Amino acid sequence: NAGVTQTPKFQVLKTGQSMTLQCAQDMNHEYMSWYRQDPGMGLRLIHYSVGAGITDQGEVPNGYNVSRSTTEDFPLRLLSAAPSQTSVYFCASIRQGSTEAFFGQGTRLTVV
Amino acid sequence: GENVEQHPSTLSVQEGDSAVIKCTYSDSASNYFPWYKQELGKRPQLIIDIRSNVGEKKDQRIAVTLNKTAKHFSLHITETQPEDSAVFFCAASSNTGNQFYFGTGTSLTVIP
Numbered sequence: 115n116a117g118v119t120q121t122p123k124f125q126v127l128k129t130g131q132s133m134t135l136q137c138a139q140d141m142n143h144e145y146m147s148w149y150r151q152d153p154g155m156g157l158r159l160i161h162y163s164v165g166a167g168i169t170d171q172g173e174v175p176n177g178y179n180v181s182r183s184t185t186e187d188f189p190l191r192l193l194s195a196a197p198s199q200t201s202v203y204f205c206a207s208i209r210q211g212s213t214e215a216f217f218g219q220g221t222r223l224t225v226v
Numbered sequence: 227g228e229n230v231e232q233h234p235s236t237l238s239v240q241e242g243d244s245a246v247i248k249c250t251y252s253d254s255a256s257n258y259f260p261w262y263k264q265e266l267g268k269r270p271q272l273i274i275d276i277r278s279n280v281g282e283k284k285d286q287r288i289a290v291t292l293n294k295t296a297k298h299f300s301l302h303i304t305e306t307q308p309e310d311s312a313v314f315f316c317a318a319s320s321n322t323g324n325q326f327y328f329g330t331g332t333s334l335t336v337i338p
Binding site for chain 2: 145147149154155156157158159162164172173204208213214215217218219220
């Protein structure tokens with residue numbers, strides 16, 4: 115049982131490049147979400163999903179897309195990276211009926 | 227939407243002393259208030275939580291109090307130890323339970 119796994123752990127992108135941050139969980143959790151963590155700003159919700167095929171926007175969705183084709187996977191796509199997207203990204207999952215969020219180990223993204 | 231404020235942003239205490247971190251929230255619909263601890267370079271992990279029908283909850287050296295009328299809740303750590311040094315985040319959530327609004331974090335340093 116690996117929990118929530120994020121790949122890659124580190125990534126450097128050039129402005130305008132695209133990439134996908136991967137998130138997978140093996141706990142059969144219905145709820146998954148993406149947060150970004152910036153100094154002095156805590157964790158801010160980007161997008162979330164309550165189940166396969168269902169996604170919605172969080173506090174800071176601009177510049178990011180998500181999809182949820184399976185229960186296990188919840189990738190985050192940056193279509194055209196900008197320096198403002200330099201951050202640490204965390205994926206989290208929650209079992210339906212529970213309230214404890216399990217976080218992945220994070221992806222540190224730098225956009226130059 | 228919900229707005230969670232957290233104070234102080236940094237806190238240094240001597241080993242054995244107590245530490246208190248305070249949060250306020252804005253949305254009266256919020257009814258679940260978790261606290262997450264993030265050690266340096268690691269993922270956030272749940273340490274304690276409280277629901278709106280409870281005023282106080284304790285787990286060994288940590289306790290959380292909630293004042294629904296004033297919309298504030300606090301984390302209390304007694305007999306602090308160096309291994310308590312970390313960043314602590316408060317959060318608020320409504321009945322949906324899968325969208326968390328986090329505070330900006332408190333960096334706690336326990337000085338041996």
